[in-house]
Amino acid sequence: MSALNRQLEIIYDQYGQQLFTCALAVTRNRENAEDAVHEAFCKCFRLKSIPQNFKAYLFRSVRNAAVDQIRKRRHEVVVSEDFIFESSETIDDKDIGHFKQKVTEALKLLSDFERETIVQHLYADLTFREIAEIMDRPLGTVTSWYRRGLTKLKRHLEKP
Amino acid sequence: MNNLERQLQKIPTAKPSGNLKRLIFDCVYRTGDSQSMFRRHIPLWWAAALACFIGLAGYIAATLHRASADQKSVPVVQIVPEKHIVTSDFSLFDYSDMPSDSLIGDGELVAWVQVSEPTEEN
Numbered sequence: 003m004s005a006l007n008r009q010l011e012i013i014y015d016q017y018g019q020q021l022f023t024c025a026l027a028v029t030r031n032r033e034n035a036e037d038a039v040h041e042a043f044c045k046c047f048r049l050k051s052i053p054q055n056f057k058a059y060l061f062r063s064v065r066n067a068a069v070d071q072i073r074k075r076r077h078e079v080v081v082s083e084d085f086i087f088e089s090s091e092t093i094d095d096k097d098i099g100h101f102k103q104k105v106t107e108a109l110k111l112l113s114d115f116e117r118e119t120i121v122q123h124l125y126a127d128l129t130f131r132e133i134a135e136i137m138d139r140p141l142g143t144v145t146s147w148y149r150r151g152l153t154k155l156k157r158h159l160e161k162p
Numbered sequence: 163m164n165n166l167e168r169q170l171q172k173i174p175t176a177k178p179s180g181n182l183k184r185l186i187f188d189c190v191y192r193t194g195d196s197q198s199m200f201r202r203h204i205p206l207w208w209a210a211a212l213a214c215f216i217g218l219a220g221y222i223a224a225t226l227h228r229a230s231a232d233q234k235s236v237p238v239v240q241i242v243p244e245k246h247i248v249t250s251d252f253s254l255f256d257y258s259d260m261p262s263d264s265l266i267g268d269g270e271l272v273a274w275v276q277v278s279e280p281t282e283e284n
Binding site for chain 1 (some may be wrong): 166169175176
């Protein structure tokens with residue numbers, strides 16, 4: 003295995019989970035999200051060298067692959083009820099399980115950009131600057147999506 | 163980070179299946195490595211291609227040269243009364259008394275030369 007491939011394996015170990023979560027936020031389907039991550043990595047294997055800011059490059063590749071997945075399989079996708087989260091049966095803590103359900107419902111009310119920004123920032127540990135680079139949008143736009151999305155979430159979660 | 167953000171982060175996210183990593187890195191062996199192997203040996207591929215090109219060019223040049231040499235070796239016989247034969251020992255003799263058939267294909271013929279009539283200047 004070449005040095006690049008070894009490096010990619012290290013990167014997968016480091017960011018694999020976060021990449022999958024981000025892909026899941028777009029596709030809302032496990033299989034498609036896995037396919038998107040797979041596709042993005044296969045694309046990386048064809049690179050001659052690691053590009054600058056590889057983390058942003060990889061997340062953007064996964065996002066693009068995920069968007070392609072939903073375009074290709076628009077009519078055949080079964081949307082996961084658990085969204086980006088672990089299924090309720092595997093969560094031991096009952097409070098977290100209940101909270102998860104409410105959050106999942108609330109996330110459905112957000113726009114695609116708001117939802118994606120929240121997932122990328124909170125669950126993939128990406129900074130707003132990185133998200134702006136990945137989504138190819140100004141930093142101010144990304145932060146306002148995030149704030150707006152979070153406010154909507156809060157409002158929904160405060161409802162009895 | 164506010165309280166809501168911290169609470170949201172407590173919810174565990176779904177994990178990719180264990181197979182995903184294996185599938186991705188299997189893809190390396192199927193496509194990635196073969197391609198990078200090609201890339202890694204690009205100078206070698208170029209050298210091999212150049213060697214093939216030189217070999218082919220040499221072969222074509224040799225064939226053309228041989229063909230033109232064969233063409234040259236065929237004597238063009240133009241029998242005109244003023245001509246003489248140059249034989250392999252470079253002697254000249256007048257063929258005017260000989261029948262034209264006997265002059266061709268005996269292995270001794272090197273070239274036909276035209277011997278000019280001696281002029282007053284010569």
